[in-house]
Amino acid sequence: MAVTTENLPSGEQERPIGFGRLKRKEDARFIRGKGNYLDDIRLPGMLHAAILRSPYAHAKINSIDTSAALAHPNVAAVITAKDLETLGLAWMPTISYDTQAVLAGDKVRFQGQEVACVIATDEYSARDALALIEVDYDPLPAVVNARKALDPDAPLIRDDKQGQLDNLASPTWEAGDEEAADRVFAEADVVVEQDMIYPRCHPAPLETCGMIADFNPQTGQLDIYNGNQAPHAHRTVYAHVAGLAEHMIRIRCNDIGGGFGNKVPVYPGYVCAIAGSIVAGRPVKWIEDRSENLMSTGFARDYVMHGAICAKDGRITGLKVDVIADHGAFDSTAQPTKFPAGFFHICCGSYALEAAHVKVKAVYTNKAPGGVAYRCSFRITEAVYLVERMVGALAMEMGVDPIELRMRSFIAPEQFPYETTTGWTFDSGDYANTMRVAMEIAGYDELRREQAEKRARGELMGIGVAFFTEGVGAGPRKHMDILGLSMNDGADLRIHPSGKAVVSLSCQTQGQGHETTFAQIVAEELGIPPEDVEVRHGDTDKSPYGLGTYGSRSTPVSGGAVAIVSRKVRDKARLIAATMLETRPEDLAWEKGRWYVKGDPEQGVLIEQIAARAYSGEPLPEGYEGGLDAQVIYDPPNLTYPYGAYIAVVDIDPETAAVKVRRFIAVDDCGVRINPMIVDGQIHGGIAEGIGIALMEVITFDEEGNCLNGSFMDYLIPTALECPDFELGATVTPCPHHPLGAKGVGESPNVGTPPAIVAAVIDALHETHGVTHIDMPCTPARVWAAMQGRPEPPQ
Amino acid sequence: MQTPAPFEYERATSLAGAIAALKAAGAEARVIAGGHSLLPMMKLRLASPERLIDINDLESDLAYIREQQGEIRIGALTRHAELLDSELLAEHFPVFRDAEEVIADPVVRNRGTIGGSLCQADPGEDLSAVCAALKAHVVLQGPSGERIVAMREFQLGPYVTVVAPDEILTEVRIRTSPGAGSAYEKVERRAGDFAIGAAAAALEIEGGTIAAAGVALSALAPTTIEITRAEELLRGARPSEELFEQAGGIASEDCAPMADGRGPVDYKRHLAGVLTKRALRRAAARALQTEA
Numbered sequence A: 001m002a003v004t005t006e007n008l009p010s011g012e013q014e015r016p017i018g019f020g021r022l023k024r025k026e027d028a029r030f031i032r033g034k035g036n037y038l039d040d041i042r043l044p045g046m047l048h049a050a051i052l053r054s055p056y057a058h059a060k061i062n063s064i065d066t067s068a069a070l071a072h073p074n075v076a077a078v079i080t081a082k083d084l085e086t087l088g089l090a091w092m093p094t095i096s097y098d099t100q101a102v103l104a105g106d107k108v109r110f111q112g113q114e115v116a117c118v119i120a121t122d123e124y125s126a127r128d129a130l131a132l133i134e135v136d137y138d139p140l141p142a143v144v145n146a147r148k149a150l151d152p153d154a155p156l157i158r159d160d161k162q163g164q165l166d167n168l169a170s171p172t173w174e175a176g177d178e179e180a181a182d183r184v185f186a187e188a189d190v191v192v193e194q195d196m197i198y199p200r201c202h203p204a205p206l207e208t209c210g211m212i213a214d215f216n217p218q219t220g221q222l223d224i225y226n227g228n229q230a231p232h233a234h235r236t237v238y239a240h241v242a243g244l245a246e247h248m249i250r251i252r253c254n255d256i257g258g259g260f261g262n263k264v265p266v267y268p269g270y271v272c273a274i275a276g277s278i279v280a281g282r283p284v285k286w287i288e289d290r291s292e293n294l295m296s297t298g299f300a301r302d303y304v305m306h307g308a309i310c311a312k313d314g315r316i317t318g319l320k321v322d323v324i325a326d327h328g329a330f331d332s333t334a335q336p337t338k339f340p341a342g343f344f345h346i347c348c349g350s351y352a353l354e355a356a357h358v359k360v361k362a363v364y365t366n367k368a369p370g371g372v373a374y375r376c377s378f379r380i381t382e383a384v385y386l387v388e389r390m391v392g393a394l395a396m397e398m399g400v401d402p403i404e405l406r407m408r409s410f411i412a413p414e415q416f417p418y419e420t421t422t423g424w425t426f427d428s429g430d431y432a433n434t435m436r437v438a439m440e441i442a443g444y445d446e447l448r449r450e451q452a453e454k455r456a457r458g459e460l461m462g463i464g465v466a467f468f469t470e471g472v473g474a475g476p477r478k479h480m481d482i483l484g485l486s487m488n489d490g491a492d493l494r495i496h497p498s499g500k501a502v503v504s505l506s507c508q509t510q511g512q513g514h515e516t517t518f519a520q521i522v523a524e525e526l527g528i529p530p531e532d533v534e535v536r537h538g539d540t541d542k543s544p545y546g547l548g549t550y551g552s553r554s555t556p557v558s559g560g561a562v563a564i565v566s567r568k569v570r571d572k573a574r575l576i577a578a579t580m581l582e583t584r585p586e587d588l589a590w591e592k593g594r595w596y597v598k599g600d601p602e603q604g605v606l607i608e609q610i611a612a613r614a615y616s617g618e619p620l621p622e623g624y625e626g627g628l629d630a631q632v633i634y635d636p637p638n639l640t641y642p643y644g645a646y647i648a649v650v651d652i653d654p655e656t657a658a659v660k661v662r663r664f665i666a667v668d669d670c671g672v673r674i675n676p677m678i679v680d681g682q683i684h685g686g687i688a689e690g691i692g693i694a695l696m697e698v699i700t701f702d703e704e705g706n707c708l709n710g711s712f713m714d715y716l717i718p719t720a721l722e723c724p725d726f727e728l729g730a731t732v733t734p735c736p737h738h739p740l741g742a743k744g745v746g747e748s749p750n751v752g753t754p755p756a757i758v759a760a761v762i763d764a765l766h767e768t769h770g771v772t773h774i775d776m777p778c779t780p781a782r783v784w785a786a787m788q789g790r791p792e793p794p795q
Numbered sequence B: 001m002q003t004p005a006p007f008e009y010e011r012a013t014s015l016a017g018a019i020a021a022l023k024a025a026g027a028e029a030r031v032i033a034g035g036h037s038l039l040p041m042m043k044l045r046l047a048s049p050e051r052l053i054d055i056n057d058l059e060s061d062l063a064y065i066r067e068q069q070g071e072i073r074i075g076a077l078t079r080h081a082e083l084l085d086s087e088l089l090a091e092h093f094p095v096f097r098d099a100e101e102v103i104a105d106p107v108v109r110n111r112g113t114i115g116g117s118l119c120q121a122d123p124g125e126d127l128s129a130v131c132a133a134l135k136a137h138v139v140l141q142g143p144s145g146e147r148i149v150a151m152r153e154f155q156l157g158p159y160v161t162v163v164a165p166d167e168i169l170t171e172v173r174i175r176t177s178p179g180a181g182s183a184y185e186k187v188e189r190r191a192g193d194f195a196i197g198a199a200a201a202a203l204e205i206e207g208g209t210i211a212a213a214g215v216a217l218s219a220l221a222p223t224t225i226e227i228t229r230a231e232e233l234l235r236g237a238r239p240s241e242e243l244f245e246q247a248g249g250i251a252s253e254d255c256a257p258m259a260d261g262r263g264p265v266d267y268k269r270h271l272a273g274v275l276t277k278r279a280l281r282r283a284a285a286r287a288l289q290t291e292a
């Protein structure tokens, strides 16, 4: 049963003016292959960069000889750390106030680290010349296991940092109340502890990272073409790093072939492209290949976790968590400044706990840096995985159905706004209701009967449940910034004389459908057709400042901005309408697309007529400056808290241990749905990613720190064949403080899916094989090992 | 973008011309057929041939599946997609369809060829195990004429075959017989991936007794591996669950898997047993026409 049939407007049916199912405007070009991705852009005189990368995870660099590469006839320049030092670009700041080598000078700290950059007339020559660079390395022992990074005899990775004597990347960060938690645990009836790993995985956008930098030595203008998730913030960073004037930098985000958090950071390759263009005085294009993307750019997760959970009188009362975060060689994890472990402390979950305590410390290892928010609001994926696995383990220990335990422990609707034990204020929710909708779609009781029958026949079937609450839409200026920049977003709306509109946004789409969703918001607020609203984004010269698209923040933050800017325009239109109708503004009432005289609805003017008037020679209201436009910056008062109930049904081959996801039920409450079809699409994509993470995706290293998953041969991403027909459902609890009642949904499915699938795998094996936990990915070999009674953490 | 090192390229217009071109170019030249093994290796710069001789224009000579002299003969340029679709093959050797359904994806299957698959000799490649279980022979053409090699002698090691640098594999030959049944079983990490382990089985059953048996494994040893001890056990025996279980046990012992990202040795040995048993079970059901 697929509950995803599209209710598209047909001939007889009206197209929605405003919210509703609407085919995505941008797809007309995408499905015809007419998108404009970075590699489609060719500038006159453009050179190409390629990067030489370290074959070692940890090694001292004795010397770099570039002479043979420079002698290659098509090579224009070879850049090393020495050259960058003269430009002050050898090191760059990371998002987390650490420093990262742009090109390694002293030593290499992970396999795949950038060592030198060749600039040549074409990309083939650039790559050919890489083989001509000779680097003399002294290999050093590597740190690959986060648990051993702080051993006294562990080799020191960050000897570049003054005063750094061990591999601690950031000191222990805590949330909640440890004493209170200890008390609750002491009084508990049941306590369960569990070690688990959220393994290192990778967002793996199909379009890899790249940039064209075009520095004009005559004017000092730097034009950048670069598909990234936060163009305005990037421009500010380049201004600081390269010492260039911010107003002389323009970033244009072309169409982006997926970001998923991977396109949030500034990468060494970008700085090399900029440096290359400054050195060569010509445009320089750099695009990494697949292996470079997987081996060197922002990975996700890599949390080694220990959890303890307890219950009293049949409900969950307390949680304690201890985490080691593996940051790789440089700390470039993505999160707001005041939250070094991101939003991980939302791991108290959707439950009314009496106390919780969370400890996170982070270590350096000889692995690629990252820790990006891969389709999750700053570590919420890890948090939800932890708590949902713990709740699952507790239910198993108590012998209670996992849904029953959740139902008993949920925060109740009347408790909202709810202050969690770790400091969040959840805005709204009716968790039990959403859980029940999921159970109904699944036919939960029937599934349990089927499972029992199959078990009797020796077949292995599992049912897994996950319930999540996310905090998305970072965030309120008083609590959140990144690199000192407030996490607010702007919107700028202009209505042209013909009534057509252009809305400019500070956030940047990577496939989320912004060109449609944001047009629909303006359409809803002003009552003009969405096709009459052009959404402009991704060009720093043509859009207001803001922090971009990640952490499911576009609709919660920019969506709020667009709603408010539309209302501002509507209010302006009211003044003009009053003049046109020769009455007072307060005597007018609004209906979609039109101001009319209260009590005399025939007397009214359309927004188009008002726009025409705004630019005409006819009289305007006293003091009105003309035109019909507005600009706002939106500072959200709180995060929004979408939630959902997910149920997975898996079958496991008792002999080969291969796992098949037979059904997947996802009921999301993301508040008001602007375009339910786009919401469904986001959920489909996220569930697919979640299936990949749960079943096959992992980045591992051998003892020497060699990355074992540097191509799509070894880093598997799921296909349609691994995905069942997704069965979606919805409940709608509007966000009380968001101008539209919307909450953001892009990341929910990636957050909720892995714990549901892992729970299903464990559920299939618990009774027959005594399995109580298995770490991801649930590959046949790893599931088989668990069935043999020796589950193993990933390498 | 992944970029190969520089190379020269030539399109052959005849088989003789291709062989002559190979001979002229020496050891650094390579035939390119579907390119789905060779090009990825070149792009990763694991292979850097100096010259490619493209044989894709020889389809009229080298792409066919036909029945001739008690054999099925398959031209080397026959694509995976054609092997998958062939009713003739499905009728005589359903093991091909079983395997082709799980080889790569439609894009790869539209180009990749049986000749390229066998000559690549990737230990995880599927058609080598299929051909080995079927006791196929291959025809090699070189400057001094033609030779016929049994699959058993074809692979010399991982990625190494008896094909000389100036030879081209032109045809695969498999003897047909009544009472034959065959099947392929594969476990993969994800659709389209190379096998964690796979087993091909071919049986000829005459009067309730197994007259001939072939068992070969993919991805469970450094090369495609024939499980001769299991074949000996099967020959002359009456098909039964216990027999197949026993044959699986032998496969499990005689395979020589290596630990890698697909799994550890113990799991792979376990798979060898399970998959051999399952493939034999299905092959027998097909031979006896009792398949559910």
Ligand SMILES: Cc1cc2nc3c(=O)[nH]c(=O)nc-3n(C[C@H](O)[C@H](O)[C@H](O)COP(=O)(O)OP(=O)(O)OC[C@H]3O[C@@H](n4cnc5c(N)ncnc54)[C@H](O)[C@@H]3O)c2cc1C
Residues within 6 Å of the ligand: B030, B031, B032, B033, B034, B035, B036, B037, B038, B039, B040, B076, B077, B102, B103, B104, B105, B108, B111, B112, B113, B114, B115, B116, B117, B118, B119, B120, B124, B125, B126, B127, B163, B167, B168, B169, B170, B192, B193, B194, B195
């Ligand atoms: C994504 C992907 C997934 C895959 N999955 C699988 C899988 O699951 N199972 C599987 O079995 N295979 C798989 N393959 C490999 C695929 O089947 C290849 O296409 C096939 O193995 C090689 O055939 P080709 O015609 O493309 O050979 P090419 O790449 O053209 O050639 C391969 C080698 O054989 C040589 N060669 C080719 N033809 C001849 C000839 N007639 N005579 C002499 N030498 C010759 C070439 O010189 C080269 O050395 C996969 C490939 C890809 C890209």
